Amino acid sequence: MSFSGTGKAVEFDVESGRLDVVPDAPACGTQLRWSAPKLIAAANKKVPGAHVRSLHVLAPAAMKTGPATAAAVAGPQPASAAPVERRTPPEGYRRAIEAHRPAAPQSRVDPHIAEAVERQNRAMRELSRRAFPEPDGIPADAPAPIDQALVQRRRQAAATEAAALHRARAERAQRSGAAVILPQAAALRSTA
Template sequence: MRPPHVLPPTPRKAGPATAAADPTSPPPAPAAPAPRPAPSAGYRRALAAHQEVAASPRVDPAITEAVERQTAAMRELSRRAFPEPDVEVPEDAPTPIEQVRAQRRRQAAATEATALRRARAERAGAIAPSVPHPRQVAGEVA
């Protein structure tokens, strides 16, 4: 099998593609945008006519009435599904989550106080330790 035959590069005239590849040449200046021609009188008339028609909304009164009925029905269903509580809560009353957090803090403080009293009593020898020493379990005396 023969390897493919590669042709040598041909000399070309320098254009934008070859100039970009040449690091010594300065970058081309950006082209200035072409000025826009003023719109014609016919274009302006057509645009004004379109804006006039588009600005006036065409609302069917039957559709508006149906939307209002549907909105009222949805509000009534929502009111039945999620009734407002009749109990008035003062503004400075804690929210339920704050009440739960306060209750948990009280429970934690009570548990900590009980544990401290028991540990002090165990150290003083007033009661037997709640967890026996490992040597006591094996039959040895500490």
């Protein structure tokens, strides 16, 4: 049985329902694997009593027989199960490739284009230096500006928390009926 020019069925195991197929090429093997459900249905339709349940795609090239494949090779093989030979390219093709290799032009860079690219890079670096100048005079032991901002935010958060605790204690004291006067903390600033 041939599968539309992509491979040939070489063996069928009646007990397991496995159909072994040899593809014409590796790409054909991939095509056979993808269309396995359709091929199983077609094989069962063409040979009604076959009961094919799985499709096993073999390698397109001749394989060495090892312990795993020796049992499969030992059984009777149909006459069409000749090993697939890889074709060598035609002589004209090989000569054309050999002639093309030395004739392929080396990639050359135009010196004027390279100079223009370098000028453009220098101009972009200068514009970048003007737009984002480096700060002058930062001492080595001074914290970076982001660290200063984080420290300032932490101080503000601590002051806000302390003021909130004072206020919560005052409100709790008022609810309990005790007249406790707490010193007013510094006015809170809005953070939003």
